Amino acid sequence: MTEVKYEVVEHDGGFAYKLGDVFSEPFPTHDEALAAARRAAIEQRMSGETATIAFQDASGKWHEELSRGDDRPETKVIDETVKRRV
Numbered sequence: 001m002t003e004v005k006y007e008v009v010e011h012d013g014g015f016a017y018k019l020g021d022v023f024s025e026p027f028p029t030h031d032e033a034l035a036a037a038r039r040a041a042i043e044q045r046m047s048g049e050t051a052t053i054a055f056q057d058a059s060g061k062w063h064e065e066l067s068r069g070d071d072r073p074e075t076k077v078i079d080e081t082v083k084r085r086v
Contacts, residue, residue: 002073004044006037009080017077030081041075 012026017037027033048069
């Protein structure tokens with residue numbers, strides 16, 4: 001099963017969470033960023049409807065695939081500002 005890791009980090013004069021190299025919007029406080037990361041992790045685990053999705057890869061090529069609504073990843077939140085799993 002796929003694992004999705006949200007990391008809370010200092011960013012842009014405040015705090016954000018990131019997934020891979022992509023940052024969320026900045027939050028003024030650490031606690032707000034941590035709460036937002038936890039919400040995103042919970043939402044990522046929720047099942048939904050099977051749907052066709054389109055996405056662009058790093059080289060700019062577009063792909064289309066069927067995403068099963070019950071095929072949800074494991075998620076975790078890492079608080080990089082204190083180097084611990086929360």
